[in-house]
Amino acid sequence: MSESLTLSEATDLIEAAEAEAEEMGLKMVIAVANPEGNLIAQHRMDDAWLASVEISRNKAYTAAALQMPTHELAEPSQPGESLWGLQTTDEGRIVVFGGGYPLEADGEIVGTIGVSGGEVEQDMAVASAGVERFEERHA
Amino acid sequence: MSESLTLSEATDLIEAAEAEAEEMGLKMVIAVANPEGNLIAQHRMDDAWLASVEISRNKAYTAAALQMPTHELAEPSQPGESLWGLQTTDEGRIVVFGGGYPLEADGEIVGTIGVSGGEVEQDMAVASAGVERFEERHA
Amino acid sequence: MSESLTLSEATDLIEAAEAEAEEMGLKMVIAVANPEGNLIAQHRMDDAWLASVEISRNKAYTAAALQMPTHELAEPSQPGESLWGLQTTDEGRIVVFGGGYPLEADGEIVGTIGVSGGEVEQDMAVASAGVERFEERHA
């Protein structure tokens, strides 16, 4: 298991994502997990969708469990494609639409971020603000 | 978190939906939940489908958890669309076909209704009778 | 499978139990199931405990699934007794404290009632009001 983000780094990324969501006028749930997919921190913005509590956590889980951004799973899990059926495996924790990203430092995944609460592009934009904060810290 | 429907209001909506189902010759299960997706009341009409017990409850849950009617989820969750895979998230509680509706008063969701037991259009018609009763009460 | 209570009988029992709860100053969740343990109707009185939604449903389930009142399971499920461990079987649906009762007519179980929301003796008293209503109907 590689090194993990600390709680203090995790809440910093969450705050960057929250700031982006507020600027976009969105209400999101933001989760950060360690490289083993286990939760470090999660914030539900006021009035964000209830379903997003579980979905954001599972986007963070998926990005760790498959070591890739969740939007890359959308195409291979389509009917007729190679990973058709992926989304119902692993006790229902795999999310195959965008908003989950691994956080890499020196070629190692040290954590993941998952965001849910709006349209997929919005989830991705808010999560990306967290990823950018992470990259600034590790630049 | 907004105010919630009372039990007495919930059973009134259920009775309106039941009356509509009877008039249409249908057997339905009808569930009403609070704004956080937790059950207030549920009635299974005689000989209604067993699966509809869980499905109606989850339609009510979904309408609360994503703050929209469940039929609006049908298109974005199709193969190739942006929310493909939504229907298997959140511990299998998300229903992406019609029959679940939020109940709004003064711009706030105060509860939801979910109906299952027939074709989707029938579920929607019966649930709508509950929504109408709600709207009459809040007119 | 024996005959089942109808929805109309079920809501009548629930109303009798609700009336008793109100008289006792209690807030309860009341569930009625058919002889196969599947829900017919459930009402959560305003401000009743959230946990009682699941617990009342499972008391009704248990009374059907083991064909006896749930309080009779308390003693045999104690440490060292013959059914030690019973309460963690059957996907966690077995409740081993009072408040669930089978409803028998002509020696056949035709449904069950489960009540949760207070101390066990209170749950039992409120459920018993439902049982009594049932017995009046079948006297």
Added chain:
Amino acid sequence: MSESLTLSEATDLIEAAEAEAEEMGLKMVIAVANPEGNLIAQHRMDDAWLASVEISRNKAYTAAALQMPTHELAEPSQPGESLWGLQTTDEGRIVVFGGGYPLEADGEIVGTIGVSGGEVEQDMAVASAGVERFEERHA
């Protein structure tokens, strides 16, 4: 259904609890939920137990679902006592040892806090620091 804590209040309570844990040399997971038991925020301090992610969340859930501190459930759920078996109901979410507390303002529960990561007395002490911060805010 009463009003809920905001995210900003929730993270303030979590920080108060974290500060107490640090002073005591402990690593804890701290969760804050709304009155319907749904998560608002959760922080896992670095190197806190993995099991505590779920346990703290469920302590917060239990304090909402049964409207009382979780340590009050320890005695009635003992073998031979009235609520023996409570701990395995409600899909395994009920925690019957200390560390979960309701947060009340003007006689209404507006949220709950759950802490896990050490001995029960330690969990209770850290959670209490969160409760005290809440009470200062509402004094």
